[in-house]
Amino acid sequence: MGRKHIRARKHICLCIAGLILFSFSGCATLKDIEKRQAARKNLFHSRELLTEGNFNEALRENRKILSLFVKSPPGDEALFNIALIYAHYDNPEKDYKKSIAYFTRLIEEYPQSPEAEQAKIWVNVLRVIEKPKAKKVKIVERKTTNKNLIRSQKLLARGNYKGALKENMKVLDLPESSFRDEAFFNIALIYAHYDNPEKDYKKSLFYLSRLIKDYPESTLTEQARIWLDVLNVIEKSKQVDIEIEKKKKELTR
Template identity: 30%
Template structure:
């Protein structure tokens, strides 16, 4: 009789143990899934670093879709933004990058990546504005005034001699202008900072020069190019820091 009375308790304990195991299993599903997604993110980062952009896009998108409105969706959005501003990516597109970064800020305003996304968004908008401005100035084709008649060193030496000799204005004027052009168009010796210096010197020393308008246009163009370069260097550095 006693044995029969104890049997229901044994069944009850068995059911409670089974329920506890079930609940414990449920509680580990989400952390395990999060670990899987983080592992997938690491694989995506590796693919990005190796230049396998399509694979990285596939993995980042997979993580984003699987995460829903939970972490690490915020990191996936940020990585997608970075992927689309990578200059090595054939599918790089600033508008798409801005879309992902904007979504991160809207959907995850408290995310640790939200502030970085805001900073990058501001830089990208500046970059787009500068690119549009540069496009306007790119219509100027001053190379028609420059004929490369020898090696870089020989040409540089000749123009420098003209300046040192204190030649009449038309020759010094032309020498400064062509020195600027030389440093813009020489593929092996290109130096936009030096070119900018020559054009600025022309403007300062020969304000009545027939080349003054062209020199001013080149100053604006080169300043934009140099600013773009600085922004791109900053973004590249930021990208490496985030991936590492």
């Protein structure tokens, strides 16, 4: 009889222990779900802040996520957002080196993340942007070999986008010109320029595609491919912003 009681007590103890463990496990899972839901809200809020041009607050929201999710999703999204904020053309504190560092961290820490491929594209583009700072003289020498391109460069520096566009179009009007690839590239960048009041990413994509198709051997083709990828990413992000606006309207109904 005594042994039966002991066995029964052991069985009860094991059941209680199991229930306690299950309870703790359930609580942990619930907390994890709540934490992830909160992170999603932070991500959504950070996007809203970004569309409003509130870069510092958007950074803060993403850093909150990053502190809670180290090497686990949605930490990858937070890293991606931080990198984009530092690369954003309207950000008065933009820093391409920091942006590259965060994109690189994303690639290294989250190689399987859906954001990793886009991060690689951005790293390439930002490096392309950074290179002229170190090799300015070399680039100027290349561009000064054509009078129209010299004028377009000067006009662009003054913010005269229409004038710069016109000069590059003149080069395209010369079928035998050896500078047509450069003109295609310049036109694409003019249409993609953040300060251009008539910027048009679709036109930019068109001219980049023409460059790649018509001049596959050009030294600018690889850069054109990178820009093509980036502009496609930007176009997709526009769609995300539209969806955010739709949701905001739905919530206010």
